[in-house]
Amino acid sequence: MTLFNDVALFDEGKKRFTDFHLPGADLRLWEQFFDKATADDYYTTLRDTTPWKQRVRQMYDRVVPDPRLTAFYGGANGYAWTELLLAIKELVEATAGVQFNRVLLNYYRDGNDSVSWHSDTLPADGIHHPIASVTFGDTRLFKVRHKTDKQVPQLSIPLTHGSFLLMGHTMQDVYEHHVPKTNKPVGGRINLTFRISEPAKPVYFVDDIAR
Numbered sequence: 278m279t280l281f282n283d284v285a286l287f288d289e290g291k292k293r294f295t296d297f298h299l300p301g302a303d304l305r306l307w308e309q310f311f312d313k314a315t316a317d318d319y320y321t322t323l324r325d326t327t328p329w330k331q332r333v334r335q336m337y338d339r340v341v342p343d344p345r346l347t348a349f350y351g352g353a354n355g356y357a358w359t360e361l362l363l364a365i366k367e368l369v370e371a372t373a374g375v376q377f378n379r380v381l382l383n384y385y386r387d388g389n390d391s392v393s394w395h396s397d398t399l400p401a402d403g404i405h406h407p408i409a410s411v412t413f414g415d416t417r418l419f420k421v422r423h424k425t426d427k428q429v430p431q432l433s434i435p436l437t438h439g440s441f442l443l444m445g446h447t448m449q450d451v452y453e454h455h456v457p458k459t460n461k462p463v464g465g466r467i468n469l470t471f472r473i474s475e476p477a478k479p480v481y482f483v484d485d486i487a488r
């Protein structure tokens with residue numbers, strides 16, 4: 278398969294580690310956390326077997342579809358965990374040193390799909406926890422900006438096929454992130470964010486009406 282050759286830009290098979298040393302938050306990246314053959318396989322399986330939906334949000338008097346497809350697993354109202362998602366979860370947990378109980382999947386079908394500036398919602402237990410972000414597919418930029426201190430430079434992190442980005446527990450309080458649209462001819466990209474919440478409580482999405 279000739280998919281996602283960005284990983285060939287650096288040594289095939291070597292995990293590359295970056296600590297971004299952000300003021301006030303922990304942000305660490307492992308590239309090639311999954312080797313290319315495994316990442317190719319996981320991308321195809323997730324793309325073809327996930328019950329993707331395009332959810333919609335109420336914005337004032339308009340109903341706006343999300344510019345990407347999503348699926349949510351675990352907890353009180355997510356889909357039941359699959360073997361593959363549990364296997365990925367175990368691997369990121371071993372590195373993160375914490376246990377996750379939900380995962381949100383995003384499928385960016387092409388460069389027109391995106392997610393706008395936001396920080397991830399406060400979990401139902403009211404406490405922020407680390408979030409593990411895993412990417413399969415074409416590289417897209419993950420932008421990060423400080424919420425209040427404009428002196429902190431904005432980051433633009435290319436999240437490559439098979440990469441694992443770990444956001445520490447203060448990240449959502451202090452920073453926002455976004456995946457912009459691109460005019461470059463990119464293919465699909467799947468991102469998984471493993472999260473922690475109080476399992477008995479459902480997570481309410483503003484877009485739940487699409488489910």
Ligand SMILES: O=C(O)CCC(=O)C(=O)O
Pocket residue numbers: 381383392397410419436454455456468470
């Ligand atoms: O696709 C990504 O890398 C980020 C997704 C994201 O920010 C989210 O689902 O909250």
Ligand SMILES: [Fe+2]
Pocket residue numbers: 395396397454
């Ligand atoms: Fe997010």
